[in-house]
Every structure is written in structure tokens, then in C-alpha cells.
Amino acid sequence: MLRSNFHLLDLPNEILLIILKKLDNIDVLYSLSGINNERLDILAQQKIFTNILNFVPALTDDVYSIPASILDRFCFDILPRVHYNVKCLILDSVHMTRILLAADYPCLGQLKLFNFSQDIALSYFTDQSSFQHIFRQQITDLSLICNEDTSKTSVKSYAKNIYRHILTLFKNLTHLSIIKLAGGQYECQPLSLSNLSLSSFSSSTLTNLSISLNSIEDCLSLLDGRLKQLSTLIIIVYGTQNHSMLDHNMVDVSNLKCFSLTYKRIEAYDAQVVPLLRRMSHLEELTLYLCIYNRSIFVDGTHLYNEILIHMPQLRTFIFYIRTKIDIGNSIHQLPVNDIQQTFNKIQCQEVGCILNYNSVTSICHVFSLPFSFDCLEWIGNTFPNITFNHVTFLKVFDSVAFKHEFFIRVARSFPLLKEFFVINCTSQFLFWKRKNLQFQDYQSYSIVEFSHLTSLNISHAEIDYVEQFLNSTKTSLPCLTKLEVNYDNLIYVTENFARDATRVNCSKVKWLIVERSIVYLKDIHHYFPSLQM
Numbered sequence: 001m002l003r004s005n006f007h008l009l010d011l012p013n014e015i016l017l018i019i020l021k022k023l024d025n026i027d028v029l030y031s032l033s034g035i036n037n038e039r040l041d042i043l044a045q046q047k048i049f050t051n052i053l054n055f056v057p058a059l060t061d062d063v064y065s066i067p068a069s070i071l072d073r074f075c076f077d078i079l080p081r082v083h084y085n086v087k088c089l090i091l092d093s094v095h096m097t098r099i100l101l102a103a104d105y106p107c108l109g110q111l112k113l114f115n116f117s118q119d120i121a122l123s124y125f126t127d128q129s130s131f132q133h134i135f136r137q138q139i140t141d142l143s144l145i146c147n148e149d150t151s152k153t154s155v156k157s158y159a160k161n162i163y164r165h166i167l168t169l170f171k172n173l174t175h176l177s178i179i180k181l182a183g184g185q186y187e188c189q190p191l192s193l194s195n196l197s198l199s200s201f202s203s204s205t206l207t208n209l210s211i212s213l214n215s216i217e218d219c220l221s222l223l224d225g226r227l228k229q230l231s232t233l234i235i236i237v238y239g240t241q242n243h244s245m246l247d248h249n250m251v252d253v254s255n256l257k258c259f260s261l262t263y264k265r266i267e268a269y270d271a272q273v274v275p276l277l278r279r280m281s282h283l284e285e286l287t288l289y290l291c292i293y294n295r296s297i298f299v300d301g302t303h304l305y306n307e308i309l310i311h312m313p314q315l316r317t318f319i320f321y322i323r324t325k326i327d328i329g330n331s332i333h334q335l336p337v338n339d340i341q342q343t344f345n346k347i348q349c350q351e352v353g354c355i356l357n358y359n360s361v362t363s364i365c366h367v368f369s370l371p372f373s374f375d376c377l378e379w380i381g382n383t384f385p386n387i388t389f390n391h392v393t394f395l396k397v398f399d400s401v402a403f404k405h406e407f408f409i410r411v412a413r414s415f416p417l418l419k420e421f422f423v424i425n426c427t428s429q430f431l432f433w434k435r436k437n438l439q440f441q442d443y444q445s446y447s448i449v450e451f452s453h454l455t456s457l458n459i460s461h462a463e464i465d466y467v468e469q470f471l472n473s474t475k476t477s478l479p480c481l482t483k484l485e486v487n488y489d490n491l492i493y494v495t496e497n498f499a500r501d502a503t504r505v506n507c508s509k510v511k512w513l514i515v516e517r518s519i520v521y522l523k524d525i526h527h528y529f530p531s532l533q534m
Helices: 013-020 027-032 038-044 068-085 092-103 116-126 134-135 155-169 216-222 268-278 300-306 336-342 405-412 464-471 488-494 523-528
Strands: 052-054 088-092 112-114 142-145 173-178 208-213 232-237 260-268 285-292 319-326 351-358 362-370 376-380 395-396 420-425 456-462 482-484 513-514
Touching: 068 092, 092 112, 092 116, 112 116, 116 155, 134 155, 155 173, 208 216, 216 232, 216 268, 260 268, 268 285, 300 336, 319 376, 336 351, 351 376, 362 376, 395 513, 420 464, 456 464, 464 488, 482 488
Parallel strands: 052 088, 088 112, 112 142, 142 173, 173 208, 208 232, 232 260, 260 285, 285 319, 376 395, 395 420, 420 456, 456 482, 482 513
Antiparallel strands: 319 362, 351 362
């Protein structure tokens, strides 16, 4: 090892493979294939580098892009030589045609498609598709990541044109996932089964399904016998129907072992969700993310144990976040956090956290398993536990008591990966200030709040103090901020009509400025927001 002319190729294959495994598979193939070195070329074609090919390496402005020269080399040179090993392709829909036509893929069984849209489905998920032999016979695992504005497409037509065609064409599917792009602008168009017959959306092979639904009724319909082999079901429900589901035809679901339900606005929890869960007596894993309205008392550990968990004797894993929001019109005794946490004594398999927010408008109780496993947390106030929420990327805070500078320091420390922040507070941080002669100060003695990953900030429903709090770079650092929603009058005041240096830095990378009324973007605004996109 003391030789000055020691080279990478002097290493044995075992050591080279250890090094190459640290790299992305696409990088290995692109760098080593066809470089006039037979040894490296053979190493690059090993199954460990060709089983899974990910052609979605980077996300820029919501569009996955690959340089044309790289794509050309893969399609003309690399893929025809390694195609027989490829078991999984991860593609952007823009590149799907070229890559699938570049070679035969006799072992391909898994396809993950980004930026999936209705046009893609209508063009390729048909019997006339040039890839129908791959889709129909080979693909067993299909993941579709959507990022399409479907506001002008009806739920009914989407169900008939997209969801029905998928199960009709992909005859051997065992895993199907149709979800939104993480951090994407648009939600998936949910599936509605009310207009589809049992035979038009059914499968005898599907075991794992992850999907958005229009209502809890559709969840029950999925469990009416059309998916007999289903063992894992992950759903997000968007609808808010209030009628009871107790008499719905839900057949034996003894095969269902894992169930995850995300329901962000439930207005009939006791009539819809509780009866559904009670029927899943064979579950081994249960995940709940529930936001409950129109209930007179908080959902606590006693309720969960007596009404749900006691009916699941095989349950091994229970991950949950449940928020109960009670309007102030309903009188409620203010319980301390410890009293709520003690109701979970019978659920001894994990630690439980609790946040209570009593204010002049609502009473809100959050209960959740620890560590916190979800990416979204809303409607917390000044008081929250001293724990780290490592997965939360979206946070909404609300209180009738002012948020002080120290509060935002705690938020930045407790939510280290925060990307989207929504602040609602109409109480001034400094009550002695009068609006007409308000003067802002730079508090150099304060620690600067560091939001290293924050890209989106909504302070349009916050007092002017919070515009100062976030835009003043001597108080808050926002190096990645690209989207800002704010009251325009407050913005003008805090930036001193787009001339103040202390607020210039945090505005420099903003691409989307959203205000409550139509405005004409003057030269001063463009100068102050140099990255602004029209």
C-alpha cells in the first residue's frame, strides 16, 4: 500500500464491489459500462447494479429531468446489454416510452411511474398499448405517483377511465400504489366506487393496495369481496359523509393484516370509523391519522382500548395520531395533559404523547404514538412537548395567545425537517405597540431562528408582528424560502415599501408571492424579490 502508483484497478473485485455499492446504480452503469475495460464492464453488469434502475435522480421545479445525452446513451448502449437483469424500473412518465422501447425486459416485474396523469393512462393503459404485453403479463408491482391538476375532471369519470382500466389491464398485480407526489401541488383524484360494478374493479391477485378514496363508503366497498386476497390496505379518505355505515355489506376480511387510514376531516367518527375498525379483528398492524370534528369529548386511550383495540386480539403494532377538535360552544372541563396520558395505561406497547390547546375559539386534543411517525401536524399552540418530530414537514400553529420569539426557536429545534409552515395568530407579540406608530427593532441579543429546510411560509392570517418575525433576517434565517403567503399591507409596512435591508435576504429566493388581492408587480417588487416568477 506504500506504492505511489497504486490504482483503483489494483483492488480485488470484492473491494471494488463494496465501493461501487455506495454509489447510485445509474451512476455505476453510466460511468463503467463501455469504457474499454472488460473487468469494470463485467462488474457494472452484475445484478446488484441492474436489478433496480432509477431514472428519477433529481427534482427541479417539480419536473424530473435527465440530460438528453445521458438518456441517449442508456437507451442505445447500456440498456440493451443489461436488460435481462432488470427487475424494477423507476421512471418519469416523460421518459417511459423511450426506456421501455429500448430493450426487452424479460424479468421486469416492478414499475414505479412519476408524474402519472390521466393522459398517460388513456394512452398506454389500454389493450392497444405497445407495452400491453409487459403490463398484462409481467408487472406485479405498480406504483403511480401523481402530480396533475384534476380539478376539471369528475371523480366518476376518473374512476371509469383510470382505476377500472388499471385492474383490467394489469392482470397479475399483487401490489398497487396510487399516491400524490410528496410535496407536490396537487392531490390524487380519489377513487369512487359508487358508479363501478363489483366486476369492473376487482382482483383475485391483489394483496397490497395504497390508494385515495372519495369516502369511507368506498373503503367498505373495497372490502365487499372484490379484493379477496387483500392483506395490506393503505387509504386516504377525502369525503365527509355523516351517515352510518353499520349495515354495509362487508364480507369476511380475515386476510387483512395491515390497515392504515388517513382521514383529515371526520364529522361522524363514531358512526363511520369505529364500526369499520371493529370488523377488522385479524389485524396485526394498525396505523391511524384521524382529525375528528363534531364530537363532544376528546378521543383518549380509554376510548381506543374499549371501543377498538379490545376487538383486535392479534394486533402487534399500533401507530396513531388522533386530533379531536371541539368548538368553544360545547362546554368542556379543561383536563391536564397527564390526565389524558394516563388513559393510555392499558395500551402498554409504546410511549404516547399528548398536546392540549385550549383557547377562546376551540379546544383541541392531540394524542399520538411515539416516536411521531407522520409528516403533517396541524393546530398546535404555544404548549407542546419537548420532543423531536423528525418526520414532520408540514406544521400549522394557532393560538389566541401571542407566539413569542422563543416559541419559534423551540419550533425550529423540535421540527428539524420542516418545509411548510402555516402561522395563524391575530395577537400582537408586543401588546403595548400601537399600530399607527409601530416601530420595528432588530433584536441582536436574540438567537436567530434557523429554518434550514423551510420552502413555504403562510403568514397571511397572522398579525403584522409575525411578518417582521420571519422576514427580518436578524431574527429568522430562511435560506430556502421559495413560497410566501402574506397580507400585502403588512408586507409593505415591514419591508418599508420594499426598501428595507433587514428583510431583503429572506425575500431573495421567493419565487411565488401570494397575497389576498390582485396587485401590479411594480419595479420595486421585482427588485426586492429577484427570483419572483410571474
